[in-house]
Amino acid sequence: MDEALDTKLRILADAAKYDASCASSGGKKRAAGKNGIGSTTGSGICHSYTPDGRCISLLKILLTNYCLFDCAYCINRRSSNTKRARFTVAEVVSLTIGFYKRNYIEGLFLSSGIIRSPDYTMEQMMLVAKTLRNEHGFAGYIHLKTIPEANPWLIEQAGLFADRLSINLELPLQKSLEDLAPEKNTATIKTAMGQMRERIIEAKEERRHFAPAGQSTQLIIGADTATDDVVLTTSASLYKNYALKRVYYSAFSPIPEASRFLPAKSPPLQREHRLYQADWLLRYYGFTVPEITEGGDASMLDLDIDPKLAWALKHRALFPVDVNTAPREMLLRVPGLGTRAVDKILAARRHMRLRLDDIARLTSGLKRLRPFLITLDHRPTRLIDRADLRQSLIAPPVQPSLFD
Amino acid sequence: MNTAVTLAAGADQDGFRLAVRRLLAADIAPDAVVWGTPDAGDLFGGSLAGDAPPVMLPRALAAMITPVVCHRDPERYALLYRLIWRMRHGEPELLANPADALVRRLEMMRKAIRRDLHKMHAFVRFRETIGPDGTARYIAWFEPDHYIVEATAGFFVERFRSMIWAILTPVGSLFWDTERLAIGGPGTKDHLPADDAFEAGWCSYYESIFNPARLNTVAMRSEMAGKYWHNLPEARLIPALVRGAPERLRDMVAREATTPIHRDPALAVAAMAKQNPKTLADLNRIIAAAPSLVPGATRAVLGEGPIGAAIMLVGEQPGDAEDNAGRPFVGPAGQMLDRALAEAGIDRTTTYLTNAVKHFKYQQRGKRRLHASPTTSEVKHYRWWLMQELGFVQPKLVVALGATALLALTGQPLPLLRNRGPISFDGQAGFVTTHPAYLLRLPDPATQQTAYTAFVADLQHARSLASAC
Structure with missing residues (x-):
């Protein structure tokens, strides 16, 4: 050349x-x-x-x-x-x-x-x-x-x-x-x-x-x-x-x-990252725009936590959700559970009652979902009301990874 | 006593399947089998020989076996056999439970293979060299994690079928001569050409497409791990790009906006918006020069008639005769139209005639060119031209001849007969009737005569509407 x-x-x-x-x-x-x-x-x-x-x-x-x-x-x-x-x-x-x-x-x-x-x-x-x-x-x-x-x-x-x-x-x-x-x-x-x-x-x-x-x-x-x-x-x-x-x-x-x-x-890379996450919620998780934005403040998304977690923290009364009985739409709203993990849970549920160990095999979002999910051996009833829940779930700052 | 099974090195798909047949025929449980490869040494156990009846395995299970056999893990065969055994001994639905520990582990292995395949598809880099016969050959060196070389062959053959190429790896090689695939043993990097004509350009591209304001090496490494770098020509640029990024960003943020040195190209900007054709002749030049959108057509058949005509007739598309003559409505349907126009008292020479689709769409059957109807989207493709044409001609009344013209004038597929008669095309006075070709297709002469009379009556109606406008 x-x-x-x-x-x-x-x-x-x-x-x-x-x-x-x-x-x-x-x-x-x-x-x-x-x-x-x-x-x-x-x-x-x-x-x-x-x-x-x-x-x-x-x-x-x-x-x-x-x-x-x-x-x-x-x-x-x-x-x-x-x-x-x-x-x-x-x-x-x-x-x-x-x-x-x-x-x-x-x-x-x-x-x-x-x-x-x-x-x-x-x-x-x-x-x-x-x-x-x-x-x-x-x-x-x-x-x-x-x-x-x-x-x-x-x-x-x-x-x-x-x-x-x-x-x-x-x-x-x-x-x-x-x-x-x-x-x-x-x-x-x-x-x-x-x-x-x-x-x-x-x-x-x-x-x-x-x-x-x-x-x-x-x-x-x-x-x-x-x-x-x-x-x-x-x-x-x-x-x-x-x-x-x-x-x-x-x-x-x-x-x-x-x-x-x-x-x-x-x-504003972090803002861009949150918008991509919100875009996914719109297309694959059954969220509406008002639901997503009410997780944030003044029409802007929360930059520190992902928009699904932000929504869940403002709707604590809906959680924890029982992984063994909840419908698909509700499992999709659990922070830490992606569409693939939810599909795997639904498949596994036909064969067994799920414990926390089983969930760990199906998703990598275990830490985030613990306060929101009930399994056979895990009942986080008090976790969900903790005032410092948001703080405890903020991930240490990492550079966002897009386009994966 | 344990049974020893020795398989070939690498991904021994056939050997494993044969072993499974023999083991199942002999009813040997997974705990009693020792799996090995020739290099693993003495296995201390009895062995199996002879043929065994075929075993039917569910499709989902076969889809697990093929990739996992490619995995480098020495336990792969033992794990697969355990899965097969359990599914045949009381747990036929085992594979459908992703939370089972064995299924989970095999699933991870399958995922690793899928990823390795994907990365090989992505990161193989060919270098071009000219062979002794003067043809170009493309050679690549790649180091996969698992025994996947044969499994990638289909992808590379399909993509680079017309090229002569070789992919060399430490665990086997692929050779393609544009017709046949050959699979060879381990290759060496020595056969890789030292350079390539496009490699420097590729590196320039890599440097230029990188945005220093978005430095994110974590994301880069998660998708393109360091282990691949030494075989990627562009990767040697990474350290310098990463080092220089912060300063480049600081520079951009700190730099004052400069005053444009170019004069404001006001004339060019103003001219830019004036691209639409100004006259019917302009438009016709564009149409004549454009390639046909529909298959067939030797030329575009343009509209014909005076600007400002009282009536504009819109047909479907030119036919065989029109395509040859380059004029609208000169074939059998055109002659039928001429007769009807005369009877209705309309002078063809003062009427504007055109078609919704400007090209003849046909299928060749022997020597005959058979008319093929344009599809909805094809008609709509041509719609913009028709609308421009209508704007230039500005007739008092537009007559849609047939359903295609109706679709073209309204933009919507509407039933013809229910809309027959006067109509408004978005404010433009219009009229809907049948296409003369429809009359020709009617088999029974009596029906044809009735339809013809109705057609002439429609044209008379249209004429009176046009003169009343």
């Missing part, structure tokens, strides 16, 4: 790293034909991890970081003095195939600054995906960032070549978007999301290929005044109305060439 291309790669990877999405999952299993290359496994593979603990699954780059938009939170906004570069379509294709053949990546995640016009930019991105699929028989994963301002014909073409499409909402409040991203518009973004949702559902019914791994979005945390309540309400509505596969939360990170509109400070 020559030096000029290496320099471009450095600039355009650096420019892409503030997008949190990395997943190569959600699609169906598939493999290339005899002369093609690549496969998707359905669950995705992380090929490496950088020292920020994030996985490298896809080659995540921008086609170009020249951009006509001026979004204050973005290093690539037109008023930033960051170094600029632009890949040709052939260069992106060659990098993707070269990396893929060495087993560095699962595929490509392509995004771009807006140059000339949204339509032109979208067409260029699509050309990359189309070349990979049609000329190289590439069957690996392709995630295309969709440009909602592009015309619907182009947006819908993207779904023919991509496994996943995404449009970043970035800021949940329309007011913040107006202030910080003057060229963007919540209504345009949501219209495009709605259009993709419709097409994804129809194509599935018609067994046509159209973004089989669905669509996702990202919200930036800490760049504006949106509370956790606002963020989670937005997520819940996005999941419900647009059938998104994932909402990613990205703690606003200081950038070189920062805008003077935004505070330079360490990213």
Whole structure:
């Protein structure tokens, strides 16, 4: 690889790293034909991890970081003095195939600054995906960032070549978007999301290929005044109305060439971590947004303890729960029990009455769940009323581990 | 006396299954079996020989045996045999109880294998070298924790089928020549090419995608343990990235926001929003240049007729004749339409004719190109063009010919007959009738005549509505 291309790669990877999405999952299993290359496994593979603990699954780059938009939170906004570069379509294709053949990546995640016009930019991105699929028989994963301002014909073409499409909402409040991203518009973004949702559902019914791994979005945390309540309400509505596969939360990170509109400070990683936990509670544990936020204070989540524990501590009257008789929905509300542990408990219950030792074999959250769970040999009736319960359950500070 | 079973080194799937058949046939309990491999020395016990009848094992049990046999734990065979024995002696549902100590231990072993497989899929790194015949070969060196090399073969073959590659490990090797898989003995790292054309680029990527403001080495190590690092080219960058991160973060936080040096590209920004086609000719250029969304089609068939026409007729999609001629409504259905228009007193030359879908979707049957109906989502893909077209033509009345046109004009699949007659398409005056091709398909001449008369009556109705507008 020559030096000029290496320099471009450095600039355009650096420019892409503030997008949190990395997943190569959600699609169906598939493999290339005899002369093609690549496969998707359905669950995705992380090929490496950088020292920020994030996985490298896809080659995540921008086609170009020249951009006509001026979004204050973005290093690539037109008023930033960051170094600029632009890949040709052939260069992106060659990098993707070269990396893929060495087993560095699962595929490509392509995004771009807006140059000339949204339509032109979208067409260029699509050309990359189309070349990979049609000329190289590439069957690996392709995630295309969709440009909602592009015309619907182009947006819908993207779904023919991509496994996943995404449009970043970035800021949940329309007011913040107006202030910080003057060229963007919540209504345009949501219209495009709605259009993709419709097409994804129809194509599935018609067994046509159209973004089989669905669509996702990202919200930036800490760049504006949106509370956790606002963020989670937005997520819940996005999941419900647009059938998104994932909402990613990205703690606003200081950038070189920062805008003077935004505070330079360490990213709120703990807040981001709690939001991911809350997102899980929404999707897999039957919690509603009001239930989750009432565990915290003033519309913000408790940063010291996880949102399920926070909720349980405010509803002590519902605990302890008998592990041998409680229904699934209630077991899912016990701090320390994940969905898999609950399913194992339900399976084991058909064969035996469970003791604390048995629970220890099924989950690693024993310490947290002790005050909340009754087993054959454990009745924590007084634990639950202790005033210092919260304090005793706060885990020693560790760096959050995301994307596991 | 104990019975000794000696199995091959590594994951001896066949040997273990044969041993289980023999042991069960001889009714030997787990406590009386000593399991060993050739390198384990003398086992002091009798041995079994000869064939034994096959044993039916539940699927869930087989799904436990295959991965666990790959585990490095010397006790793996003994544990598996104990599980099989118990399930055949009064505890058939044992595997369904995750809280049982034996099941739990085997489950952990199975999980370890799954993880090892996953990490091998993830962390194998090929280097390219050019073989004597000038073709590219890809060679990797990897050190798995367990005896999983053969078990990973399917994954690598499927993914890199068109490449010639080898994966060498201390416990066995895989060779693929684009057609056949060969399994070899232990390899050495000596055969790994010294460098690779993309490796420096990969390391550049790794450095650049790392965000120093989010340093979290605990999370990194939990997924990419130190034991893998020496075989990962990118891992040699980790110490420097970690060391430099705090300072890079301090720098970013402390640095004053700079004044943009670029002039404000006001003209370009203003132009950006003006991308939509301005005229019907603009739109037609875009449509003509776009590839077909539906399979088939040699070209896009554009709408035809004057802007400001009183009536705009929307059909389904071009057919064989239209695709060849590049004009709408020139095939058999078009001729039927012409006749009906004339009878209804509508002049085709002052009417705008177009289709919901601009390309001919067909299936090739021998020499014939058979019309294939566009699906709902395909029609909706084309809808944006139709709406733009409608905006430019601005007819007094739009006539939907058939259900596809109705879907395209409303965006919803609606029953045709229940909506036949006048309608409003989101404020635009409209009319719904059948497609002329429907008349052609009616088998009985009498029914066809009735339907044709109704069609002409509809067109007359439409004409009077258009002139009243």
